[in-house]
Amino acid sequence: MTRSVLSWVLEKLGQGHDVALATVLDSRGSVPGKPGAKLAMIKNGEKFGTIGGAGLELKIEKALYELIKNPYRMATQGGRIENFLLYKDGKGKEVIALDSLCGGQLTVSLEVINTSPNILIIGGGHVGKSLSTVCNSIGWEYSIFDVREEFSNKERFPNAEELYHSSVSDFLDSEDYLSLSRFSDILLLGHDWSIDQEILIGILSKIKANQRPRIGCIGSKTKWSAFRAAALDANIPKSIVDFTRCPIGLPIGAHSPEEIAISICAEIISMDANNTSEDN
Numbered sequence: 001m002t003r004s005v006l007s008w009v010l011e012k013l014g015q016g017h018d019v020a021l022a023t024v025l026d027s028r029g030s031v032p033g034k035p036g037a038k039l040a041m042i043k044n045g046e047k048f049g050t051i052g053g054a055g056l057e058l059k060i061e062k063a064l065y066e067l068i069k070n071p072y073r074m075a076t077q078g079g080r081i082e083n084f085l086l087y088k089d090g091k092g093k094e095v096i097a098l099d100s101l102c103g104g105q106l107t108v109s110l111e112v113i114n115t116s117p118n119i120l121i122i123g124g125g126h127v128g129k130s131l132s133t134v135c136n137s138i139g140w141e142y143s144i145f146d147v148r149e150e151f152s153n154k155e156r157f158p159n160a161e162e163l164y165h166s167s168v169s170d171f172l173d174s175e176d177y178l179s180l181s182r183f184s185d186i187l188l189l190g191h192d193w194s195i196d197q198e199i200l201i202g203i204l205s206k207i208k209a210n211q212r213p214r215i216g217c218i219g220s221k222t223k224w225s226a227f228r229a230a231a232l233d234a235n236i237p238k239s240i241v242d243f244t245r246c247p248i249g250l251p252i253g254a255h256s257p258e259e260i261a262i263s264i265c266a267e268i269i270s271m272d273a274n275n276t277s278e279d280n
Contacts, residue, residue: 079111123189124151216248
């Protein structure tokens with residue numbers, strides 16, 4: 001059971017869900033859940049595993065739901081450990097008492113496992129390369145797309161999860177909303193504005209507003225004005241078009257590719273922190 005729960009957790013993390021996880025650490029007496037038993041839950045209430053059922057499980061489920069409502073705050077504070085007594089006369093003791101006659105006691109850890117950004121970098125040039133270096137240093141996953149094979153290969157990006165070098169149309173034909181949602185962010189850093197515009201319109205036609213992935217584009221407000229007009233002319237809904245942010249990166253006065261990469265990652269960190277805190 002432990003292996004299947006952990007596999008489920010990894011699957012949900014890969015889909016972009018934070019996961020709240022309960023694990024039985026210790027048990028004494030007559031209890032339904034033994035050490036190692038696990039129960040996991042995501043924000044929509046979907047869950048997997050069990051720590052024994054009955055009133056204990058309902059109590060744990062409620063605790064997990066409260067945690068997953070604000071996973072960022074939980075991550076900054078760390079997890080917590082709760083002691084449960086399965087006996088109706090346990091009130092007043094340093095435990096959470098349950099209306100039960102079993103008489104057992106167990107210790108459960110409660111934690112939230114946060115997703116980390118998984119970025120699709122469109123364009124393997126100077127900024128894309130610098131962005132990959134920052135991602136490497138902070139443990140973020142990333143993939144590369146570039147129509148030029150020399151800018152999307154294993155030698156240039158040895159730690160990339162996925163590497164694509166094809167026409168824009170071939171790439172778009174291989175993707176849909178569900179597959180694109182494996183990325184937290186898609187960042188357009190291409191060398192050719194026409195390629196960026198083509199892939200931007202193609203991606204916007206496949207995604208939903210305010211859901212993964214977020215879309216960002218490097219460039220000036222003038223460039224974005226032209227891209228926005230082209231997207232609207234292509235009948236992309238305004239709510240989807242305005243979901244894109246351009247220019248990307250926090251306004252820290254960045255100029256070099258390395259500085260721009262830092263500002264982009266800082267912006268993503270800020271958005272993740274704000275989004276999760278606002279969910280509470």
